[in-house]
Amino acid sequence: MWCNAAPEIPFDEMTFFQALTDLARRFPSKPAIVAGQSLGYAELRQQVLEAAAGLSSAGVNAQAVVGISIADEVQHLIASLSLLILGCRQLTLASFDSLALRTRLADRAGVTTILTDDGDLAIDNRTAVLWPCRGDASSLRIENDPDRTVIVLKTSGTTGDLNLVGFSGAQLAAQARRHADYADERLLRLASIEHNNSKRHRLYCTLMGGTNVFRHGAITSIADLCRADEVTCLDISRMHAADLVRQAAGPGVLLGGIKLRTGGSAVPAELRAELQQRVTPLLFVRYAATECGAIAMAGPGEHDGIDCVGRLLPGVQLETVDAAGEPLPPGTAGRIRLKAEGMAEGYLDSPADTARRFRDGWFYPGDMGEFDEAGLLYVRGREDDMMILNGLNIFPAEIERVLESHPAVKVAAALPLRSPVHGDIPVAAVELEAGQQVEPAELLQFARDRLMLRSPRRILVLPNLPRTDQGKILKRELQSLFAPKRDQQ
C-alpha cells in the first residue's frame, strides 16, 4: 500500500499541479508510469514541468485550445498533464481519425494549436507544435484556477453527430474520487489513451497516485504483459472480452488475481461467466457516462443477474422515473436520471441536446433501468432504442442476450423496422463464432422459443457487424440492410 499518508491539503481543493506535487513529495519513487521502463512520481512531475515550460516557450498559454494528436500513450499522457498545469483547454484529435473528422472537431472546439509528434497530423490554419517539448521550468507560470474548463471529451449525440462536453480540473478531480482504489492499482487499459474513456481513467489513476501501465512493443500477449508488469487491474471493452476468452483456451485461469473491469457496451452474461471461469474470477462491471464519469459498479457475484451494474458509487444520486418525472419504486423500469459530483452542466455547442439531457439539475443519460429491493441497479437499455410493437415494450438488449446465448452466435444487434401500423418491428443481425454456421430460420425459431412476441421477425447473418473504432456496433448502418425487398429493387 503506497497511499497510506494523507495529503497536506484536501484532495478536492488541489489543482492538478498541487496534486502531482503532493504525490511526488509523498511517493517520489513510486511508479507513476510503467511501459517497459518505470517512471516515478517525482520524475513524472519534473518531466511534466519541463514539457509545460517547453510548450509555454512555444506560445501555448492558458488561452490556447489545444488539439492533441499523439499516438504514443506515455507521451500523450505527459503532454496532457503538461497542458493541464498550463490551464489551457485540450481535446484529443485521435491520430487514427480522418483529417476531415479531426478538422471538424477542431472547428467546433475552437482549437488554436495542434500538439503532435507527427507533422502529417497538423491541420491547416492552426499553429502546429511538435512534441516532445522541453524547457526551463524555473520561470513557468502555473495555472491555479480549478474551475477553468481544461478537458473536452467527445460523446455520442442524439442526431448521429458527436457532442462535446467540457470539464474543469475540479470536476475531473471529483470524478476521480470515485476511483480512490486506483491508489493501490497498477492499471492497464487495452483501449488507447486516444479514446475518451481511457484518457480520463489514465488521468484519474494519476490523480489518485496509482500506476498507469501501458502496452509496449516487446510483449504482445496480454497475459505475459500483465505478469511482467505486475498489473493488478485490467480494463477492457466488450471486443477485448471475447479475445481474452479465446486466449484463455488452455487449462487454468488466464489472469488469476487480477481485477478485470468492463465498461461501455454491455458484456453479455454468458461472456461474463466465461471471463470469470477462464480469465479471472475478479470481474467488475461498470456503468458510466461521458457526461459524469462512473455511476455504478458491480463486483463479483453482483453482476450474475442480467443487466445488473451494481450499486451507486459515492457522490452519485440516481432515480428511475416515469414519463411524468415521478420516481418509481424498486422493480419498476423507468427513465434513469442522476446527479453526480463532477458532472457536466451541458454540451459545448449543442443547446438542443443540452436542453434534452440536462434538466432541473438532473442529467438524463437516455437509459432505462430499475433498482431491486437490495439497491442494485439494472440498466435495461437505451430509452431511444426501446421498441414498441403493437403496445409491447421490447428492449434490444433482451433480444441480443438470447441470440448471443446460441452457441453459434458471437455477437448480435437488435433494432427496429419502423411500421406505420405496428410501430417498431424488431429485427436482428448476428455475427457468428469462427467456423460456425447457422441458418437464419434456426435462429428465428431459437429466439421465438425464448422470447415469443418479443422475438425478432427477421434475422440476418453477416460476416461482420459494422462497428466504430471503439467496437460499438453501428445500428444505423445495419438499418439499411433490412430494407424490404421491394425497396431494394
Place this chain on the structure above:
Amino acid sequence: MNEAEGRRWLAGALESCSVYALRRQGLVDAFVGGDLDLPLADLEMDSLAEMELCIAIEVETGFTVVPETLRDHESLGALARLVAGVTA
C-alpha cells in the same frame, strides 16, 4: 419473387406465425406446388396469428397489411400473389 416462390415463402411464414393448418392437413407440398388453394378462413387463424402474418408480410415486402385487408383476400393463393407481386 414469382408466385411459386411467394407460396413457398407464405407456407414458411404461416409456420412462423404458429398457423399449422396446412401442415396438419398434409397440404404444404400441394399448396407450394400450385396444385391446391384454400380459403383463408380454412386456416383458422386467431387475431394474434393474423397480426403476426401481417407483420411478416410487411417485413418481407415493405407492404403494409392490416388484418382487415388480409381477410379481403379470398384465398391463400391470392395472398401469395400479393406477396409475389409486390416483390417481383
